[in-house]
Amino acid sequence: MTLSPSPVGRSRISGRSGRVAAVAAVAVAGLLAGTASASAGTTAAPASAGATAQALAAPDIPLANVKAHLTQFSSIAAANGGNRAHGRPGYKASIDYVKAKLDAAGFATSLQTFTTSGATGYNLIADWPGGDPNKIVMAGAHLDSVSSGAGINDNGSGSAAVLESALAVSRAQLKPDKHLRFGWWGAEELGLVGSKAYVNSLPSTERAKFAGYLNFDMIGSPNPGYFVYDDDPAIEKTFKDYFAGLGVPTEIETEGDGRSDHASFKNVGIPVGGLFTGASRTKTAAQAQKWGGTAGQAFDRCYHSSCDNTANISDTALDRNSDAVAHALWTLSAGGTTPPPTGDDYENTTPLAIPDAGAAVTSPITVSGRTGNAPATLKVSVNIKHTWRGDVVIDLLAPDGTAYRLKNSSSGDSADNIIETYTVNASSEPANGTWRLRAQDVARQDTGSLTSWKLTF
Ligand code: TRP
Numbered sequence: 001m002t003l004s005p006s007p008v009g010r011s012r013i014s015g016r017s018g019r020v021a022a023v024a025a026v027a028v029a030g031l032l033a034g035t036a037s038a039s040a041g042t043t044a045a046p047a048s049a050g051a052t053a054q055a056l057a058a059p060d061i062p063l064a065n066v067k068a069h070l071t072q073f074s075s076i077a078a079a080n081g082g083n084r085a086h087g088r089p090g091y092k093a094s095i096d097y098v099k100a101k102l103d104a105a106g107f108a109t110s111l112q113t114f115t116t117s118g119a120t121g122y123n124l125i126a127d128w129p130g131g132d133p134n135k136i137v138m139a140g141a142h143l144d145s146v147s148s149g150a151g152i153n154d155n156g157s158g159s160a161a162v163l164e165s166a167l168a169v170s171r172a173q174l175k176p177d178k179h180l181r182f183g184w185w186g187a188e189e190l191g192l193v194g195s196k197a198y199v200n201s202l203p204s205t206e207r208a209k210f211a212g213y214l215n216f217d218m219i220g221s222p223n224p225g226y227f228v229y230d231d232d233p234a235i236e237k238t239f240k241d242y243f244a245g246l247g248v249p250t251e252i253e254t255e256g257d258g259r260s261d262h263a264s265f266k267n268v269g270i271p272v273g274g275l276f277t278g279a280s281r282t283k284t285a286a287q288a289q290k291w292g293g294t295a296g297q298a299f300d301r302c303y304h305s306s307c308d309n310t311a312n313i314s315d316t317a318l319d320r321n322s323d324a325v326a327h328a329l330w331t332l333s334a335g336g337t338t339p340p341p342t343g344d345d346y347e348n349t350t351p352l353a354i355p356d357a358g359a360a361v362t363s364p365i366t367v368s369g370r371t372g373n374a375p376a377t378l379k380v381s382v383n384i385k386h387t388w389r390g391d392v393v394i395d396l397l398a399p400d401g402t403a404y405r406l407k408n409s410s411s412g413d414s415a416d417n418i419i420e421t422y423t424v425n426a427s428s429e430p431a432n433g434t435w436r437l438r439a440q441d442v443a444r445q446d447t448g449s450l451t452s453w454k455l456t457f
């Protein structure tokens, strides 16, 4: 309904129910380029001469090998004051153990050092020779424990599964189309320090080469859930397909997004994904119904405690997740012949308050993995809740800051809400980078908030 503008005041009572939400939080929906056609779990003929887009089936990762690494981490902790924490000798001994295995298997390894809390920290990076150097698929895990225990589930489990998957790549002498890289991070428990140091050390030209980063932190919880990170859609689908093939239901990871090293990569626009079996949160009755285990009990009762030892592991969860690591590496590193399909959506669903007659606010969407410029018909879908939409001015900001006006203010437009798709000729703008929706409420009294917005390429 459109009412005539009244010179004084408003004809309707303005709602003050706009959501108050923190600005921050980037919803990255980057698509992993060219993985859509990878064939999950099928046994293809061995790669012959010429490029193949078909993923070979990943090997079964032997649980016994993964558990043997956990036994070694446990021994290392026992010989070094009971932990493998940053700045303690048990951490460096853990790095040395993993590095020796990889060196013997033909990886090019390097140690990256950093300093935090008054001690030297170490990241271990291992490159599998070959593959397209401009398309990197990386898997990683934090190798440090907290100081209160040996950290066998947190995060010996992820560290061991990534190590054994790397060794499986070597045993298979895999010739992936993309380049495979592996990382073990220091000082995650002190605030993702090692992984932040790593991404900060990468020039933006190097960051742009990442097709994806896969994170594995706590994947053998003794009362496990099967959680998949809800980030890059192609990576997420790869994991979900794997578990669907096993007949194991999954849920989206919600126990603190941003609480592990994938956040460091996501924050610089790299597509991420990963697996998690739960920490201190309690398993519900519904979850126990579908996954087994004990309802009303934490997924990991020994989280960050001295009892996070070799008994604090579900063999079934560790086995399934280790196989999922290998499946994702094989699948995502193969192919690349399919260009990113058109019609890709990138969405930010973090609510954002638009202050009444206040400053402009912006909401980001980071696009990565595309080639060339944005289309002449870039679609910008906007969902704004507002009690007098004429108050609102909206612009799309390209990664270089160029503003495209989507909507002007119009004092007489008293209708509710802006649920609209605008078409923008963005063909002079590179597709990759951080796009922003800028919204400003320019008239007093009625208010609203951005619910979500989406770019369709
Ligand atoms: N990273 C946390 C730790 O090491 C554990 C954790 C909590 C976690 N929430 C998560 C890991 C979500 C992955 C995903 O203490």
Ligand code: ZN
Binding pocket: 142, 154, 155, 188, 217, 218
């Ligand atoms: Zn952890």
Ligand code: CA
Binding pocket: 356, 357, 391, 441, 442, 443, 444, 445, 446, 447
């Ligand atoms: Ca207003």
